[in-house]
Amino acid sequence: MNKVAIVGAGVIGRLCAIELADSCSIDLFDKQDLSITNACTYTGAGMLTPYCELDNSEMSIFEMGQLSIDYWQALNDQFDCGFKKSPSIVLAHQNDQSTLSMFLSGIEKKLGQNVFENLDKAALHGLEAELTNFSSAYLSPNEAQVDNRLFIKNSSDFLANKISFKNESVDPAELSGYDWVLDCRGLAAKDALPDLRAVRGELIYLHAPDVSIDHIVRLMHPRYPLYIVPRADDIYIIGATQIESHDMSPPSVQSMLELLSAAYSVHSGFAEARLVDVSVNCRPAFPDNLPRVSIDNSLIRVNGLFRHGFLISPVLAQTVADLIHGRELNNKMKEFVSVL
Ligand SMILES: Cc1cc2nc3c(=O)[nH]c(=O)nc-3n(C[C@H](O)[C@H](O)[C@H](O)COP(=O)(O)OP(=O)(O)OC[C@H]3O[C@@H](n4cnc5c(N)ncnc54)[C@H](O)[C@@H]3O)c2cc1C
Missing domain, CATH: 3.30.9.10 (D-Amino Acid Oxidase, subunit A, domain 2)
Known part of the structure; x- marks a missing residue:
């Protein structure tokens, strides 16, 4: 079983943990406690509005968003994320x-x-x-929403028996003893991603x-x-x-x-x-307002979620799981993945 460290328990870190929890041994690190009241994920409005967001975004965000709405709906069957169809x-x-x-x-x-x-x-x-x-x-x-704060609370409970949470500030590049390390630190990753x-x-x-x-x-x-x-x-x-x-x-x-x-x-x-x-x-x-998944040996950084963190994290987390399990990537996601 792969041993995976995830640094950052915002929406992308959490969804990666949920995606991988049954197949990997997960340590999830966050410098805050799991209520993450200072994270962007705590502020975000949780709208899943791929059509309206097209006003200011690329078709790829729209396509990721459409796939993600189904994912949130299915996740809501496992625990209450406050998902609802919301035209x-x-x-x-x-x-x-x-x-x-x-x-x-x-x-x-x-x-x-x-x-x-x-x-x-x-x-x-x-x-x-x-x-x-x-x-x-x-x-x-065809739009929807999740309740971001309910998602934070209930995903913490959902993950409690599946992963190990560590309330520590760490540098993902310095972690050892893991098969994979995921850097999901949001803006704090600017030290490694200077154009963020x-x-x-x-x-x-x-x-x-x-x-x-x-x-x-x-x-x-x-x-x-x-x-x-x-x-x-x-x-x-x-x-x-x-x-x-x-x-x-x-x-x-x-x-x-x-x-x-x-x-x-x-x-x-x-x-x-x-x-x-x-x-x-x-x-x-990032400057193009699009997300990036970058792979540097066993370190994968996922970032640049901009104003679409809830809208696109499900497909990004599935992409990370595909990478870790050596599965073929969804064609639409290939342009966002780079090997350093
Ligand atoms: C006002 C506003 C409204 C928004 N509305 C929407 C919306 O309606 N729909 C939508 O899809 N998106 C929305 N967004 C965007 C969305 O909130 C973000 O894209 C998303 O929350 C980013 O998530 P993240 O996991 O990358 O980062 P974060 O949520 O910032 O999580 C990063 C985590 O990493 C932790 N961390 C950082 N450094 C370390 C370290 N060294 N060690 C351990 N832990 C560390 C932090 O404590 C934090 O918990 C909105 C954003 C804002 C600001």
């Missing part, structure tokens, strides 16, 4: 309709077809009766019992694009900023004003909401 409603205020049109035409061009369903006023209000500030919208049906960069993101958890929205809502806006992700118990995630900066400092007033004003413009019920959490972290990204 997105995309809309814009009257003055910003051209931004919405550009979003739709950009995605249509990449896919070669229009996949967004046009909702007139009656159809929109049939789906979301409280979006009365809008008289039309578009629906992206940080993209700051801030998001807000609101408790809003005066609001009833079931779909993920994306507001197109030329300056403050926004998403609203409904979670259980009247919680709504309002996100997210995207700022080219390695800055982990607390949220800025400007970001909070923009996110909350945009949310209020979607639904006035957010005025009486309570801010229950504000979360900040930096997304690990």
